[in-house]
Each structure stands twice: as structure tokens, then as C-alpha cells.
Amino acid sequence: MIESVDSDIVFLNSINLTADVLPSSWVSLGKVIKASLLPEQTYGEDRPAEEADFESHRKDVVNKLKSVLNFIRKFVSIVPSQVFDRDLLVWLLILCGEHHFPDLWTTDETREVAVLCVQELCSFYDCSSVSQLVLGQSQKSSPCFKQALVILRPKLLRNSWRKNPGAIASYKWLLVQLCAPHLSEYLDIVSPTTLLILDDHDEGRRLLGLQCMLHIIDNVARTELCQRGLHQVFYKTLEPMMWQRTPSQIELVFTCITHLLSLTERGYTRSSEPGMWDMFDDTLSTLLDTMVFEDQIPLRLAYIKSLGPLLSAMGPQVIRWSKPLVAVFDEYLHKDSFDTRKYALEAMRTYICLSSPRMSQNGDNILFLLLRTCQDISEDNTTSDELHLVKNCVSMMRLSAPKDFQNVLLELQNLSCTEKMHEQIMNVFGL
Numbered sequence: 001m002i003e004s005v006d007s008d009i010v011f012l013n014s015i016n017l018t019a020d021v022l023p024s025s026w027v028s029l030g031k032v033i034k035a036s037l038l039p040e041q042t043y044g045e046d047r048p049a050e051e052a053d054f055e056s057h058r059k060d061v062v063n064k065l066k067s068v069l070n071f072i073r074k075f076v077s078i079v080p081s082q083v084f085d086r087d088l089l090v091w092l093l094i095l096c097g098e099h100h101f102p103d104l105w106t107t108d109e110t111r112e113v114a115v116l117c118v119q120e121l122c123s124f125y126d127c128s129s130v131s132q133l134v135l136g137q138s139q140k141s142s143p144c145f146k147q148a149l150v151i152l153r154p155k156l157l158r159n160s161w162r163k164n165p166g167a168i169a170s171y172k173w174l175l176v177q178l179c180a181p182h183l184s185e186y187l188d189i190v191s192p193t194t195l196l197i198l199d200d201h202d203e204g205r206r207l208l209g210l211q212c213m214l215h216i217i218d219n220v221a222r223t224e225l226c227q228r229g230l231h232q233v234f235y236k237t238l239e240p241m242m243w244q245r246t247p248s249q250i251e252l253v254f255t256c257i258t259h260l261l262s263l264t265e266r267g268y269t270r271s272s273e274p275g276m277w278d279m280f281d282d283t284l285s286t287l288l289d290t291m292v293f294e295d296q297i298p299l300r301l302a303y304i305k306s307l308g309p310l311l312s313a314m315g316p317q318v319i320r321w322s323k324p325l326v327a328v329f330d331e332y333l334h335k336d337s338f339d340t341r342k343y344a345l346e347a348m349r350t351y352i353c354l355s356s357p358r359m360s361q362n363g364d365n366i367l368f369l370l371l372r373t374c375q376d377i378s379e380d381n382t383t384s385d386e387l388h389l390v391k392n393c394v395s396m397m398r399l400s401a402p403k404d405f406q407n408v409l410l411e412l413q414n415l416s417c418t419e420k421m422h423e424q425i426m427n428v429f430g431l
Contacts, residue, residue: 005035005064012067017078026085029071033091036064038098038105038166040155048202049165054105065099065113068092072117076124083140084124090144092117093134094151097170105166131177148174149189156193168197168205172212180219187224191216191233198237203246210252213238217256222263231264235279242286247302254306257283262313280314281321288324292331297339304332304340308347311354319355326365333369335376345373345389352393356400363401367408370394371425378424391428 008028015025043053075084099106099114118130125141127133136143148170154160155167171193178186194216197209213234217225225231238260241253261280265271272278287310291303307328311318318325329351331337332344352359352366359366374390398405412425 005031008032009063009067012071015071015074017074021075021082025071026088029068029085030088030091032064032068033088033095036061036068036095038164040160040163041165042163048204049104051104057105058107058110061099061105062107062109062113065095065110065117068095069113069117069120072120072124076120084121086142086144089121090148090151092121093130093144093174094148094167094170097173098166099169100173101169103165103169129177131179131182134174134177135182145174145178145186146189149186156196158196161193161196162200162205168193168208172208175212176215178219181221183216183219184221184224187216187220187228187230191230195233195237198241203249206241207249207252210249210256214252214256214259217259217263222266222269226264226269231260231269234260239282239286242283243290245296245299247298250299250302251305254283254287254310258306258310258313275317278317280310280317284310284314284318284321288321288328291328292324300332300337300340301343304343304347308343308350311347311350314354316354316357318351319358322351322355322358322362325351326362326369329366329369333373333376335372335380341373341376342386342389345386345393349389349393349396352396352400356396359397359400360404363397363404364407366393367397367401367404370397370428371408371412374425374428387424387428394428 008031011028012025012032017025038054038057041049041053043049075082096114096118099110102111122128122130122133125133126138127141132138133141134143134145134148152167152171155164156171161168175190175194183190190212194209194212197205198213200206200209217234222231225234235257238253238257241249242257244250244253261283265278265280270278287303287307291300291307294300294303311325329344329348332340333348337344348366348369355362370390370393374387377387377390409429412429
């Protein structure tokens, strides 16, 4: 098998194409492309991948990819009037997908050659992007996205996908080529693989699955999701992941949920009547429960980064969460929590904006936190970004809770503090 492929590599590098491409040329190209694909791995079920697992593949695949690129360039320049073999085009896109992202089986050189192959193909088919190529949006091309996933499917089953990381990489690369409104058409064939990857113990694979899910959520119409019941399936898959303790995963989980609920908890697809408890409330309840007692800085940072976007997506119903939210702001704006202070201020600004009609009930507490934060900033020489956020919040509080604001102003007149702090407070509170 190796000798045969080696001879095909030599053939592709030395061939002089004419107006007619012989069938033997396509046969050699197909053999080299398929031999370049990452073979099924022996690991997967029992341990994560290691760089040593792919050492021999990295060495062998470079020459194969170069010979493929060499053939494509000759074909494009010499026989532009001919049609590139459609089946081999699909296999070639799968191969390029394997080498698009930095991974253990790719190198800078293989990724560069893969990009050049795709560029040559797009140029030949008069496509400005890979998306146009796989969707068949030019006169010379025809849709091939579904065919590519059909080829990948045997490698993406429950008992095989962990041993085929190359197929997973190709799947992700092909998936991100499709955006709204085109992805909805293929929802039934892309969602099972994403759900399969998410249901895994390996952190790296879960992150990949979350990235794929976020792309699907952001590029599929809510009607398509809800008619299939996938919005419930996606939420139930993400729900237990809110309790995970990996910072990078936490941010992505809550981003997925926030985007999902922003899509489905609106209008005719919402899970309850307006004003009633819904899936937003379930999510915020879980997030606040985890935030209050967390003491690890990376996790605290991931949680507070997730809070602001979630509040913004919820809208005015955040008002019923005022008490626990104020407690969280108190904790994450504390002097010892300067890593989280900026994001806590951003979340507080969102909360003030959304709860303005009822701010009088919590105005004094919010203003106290802002005053304390202003003092902390004056003591630790924080950047002006945080001070600007405090000033924004104070300006909003002046309108939302005028009585509480006036009471604070009266107290500030008798405040004993350093000259620097006094100047800063006067500036922030507009005095």
C-alpha cells in the first residue's frame, strides 16, 4: 500500500496535464488523498491523545499534501475548461478540514498547504469562500456539504468517533462554513454529532462540542430548533455542564445557553407566559448559586463574565432576582476581588438599566456598593475604565432612584477621607 501511494505521489508530481485528464490521473489523486487522511487511532476510549501518537503521520502527510497541491495547480492552470472530479473534490475538502486547525497531527506546513489547496479550488470554481464552494453557489460548482458529512458519518458514530479525531476536525471545519440561513437545511445531520461530542469526559472534546453547538445556535432559525424539539435537547445537554469547574468551559456553556434562550424564550416559542418563571430563571438561579460560594479566582472570573450577558438577554424579569444579585455584586465588587470588579460593574450597569422602574427598593444598597467601589479604586490606582463604569452606574442611579441619590449626597458632605478620594468621589457623583 505504501509503495503504491509513493508511486502515485511521484506520478502526481511529474505528470504533464493536457486538455484531457486521463482516468489514471484521477485514480492516483484519489489514492493519495485517501492515504493522507488520518487513520483510526488505537487510543480514544482509555486516554487522551498524545503528540507521539501522530509522529509518523505528521512526517508522511506533508509530501502527500504537496503532491495533491501540485496536481491541483497544474489542473487549474492547464485545463480550466474541464470539471474537477466531484467525488475527489469532497474527499479533498475533508482532508483540508483535517489540517485547518492547529492540532497534534498537523504542522504549520500541512496547514499552509491545506489552505493553498482550498484557495486553488475556490479560484477554479469562481467562489469567493469555502461556504460558496460547499453550497454550490457558483455556476461551476454543485452542493457537496451533505455528501461530505455522509462520507464522514461512519467515523462519527457513538462507537467510532473518539478514535477518529481527524473526522471530528473535518466536521467542525465544514460546519463553520455554513451560516444562516443555509445551516437550517442541514440541522438534522449536523446536530447528532455535536451532541455526541458534548457527551464526553475529555475537556478538549467538550470544548470543541460547545464551539460547534454555539455555531449551530447562532445560525439556525428558532422555528427550526423548536419544531424539532432541539431547543429542549440542547438545554438539557448544557444544563449539567453549568456545574463543571473548568473556567474556559464555564464561559462557553453560559454563552451557549444565553444565545439559545435569547432565541427560543421569546414570542411564540417561549416555554411560559410572559412574566412567569422560565428557563432564564432556571439558568440564573444556578449561576448565582455557584457564584456566591466560589473562591477560586479563575472560576469567579468566568462566572462574572457570564452574568452580564445573561442579565441583558433576560430583560426586565431580572427585577425579581434583585436581592441575590445585590449580594453577588457585593461579593464581586469587594476590594479583594479586583480581578472581577470590571465585569461586576458591567453586570451591575445592565441590572440598573433593566430594573430602573423598581430601583427605589434597592437604590441605597446599590449606591453604597458604588461608593465603596469608588473608594477602593482611589486606593489601588485602578485604570480609568473601572472608574468610568462606576460613573455610568451613578448617572443611571441619579435617574432611577433620585431620593436615595439625594440621601447619599447629603451623607457625602460630611464624609471624612483623603483629598484624592474626596476629589474622585466628587467627580463621580457630579458634585
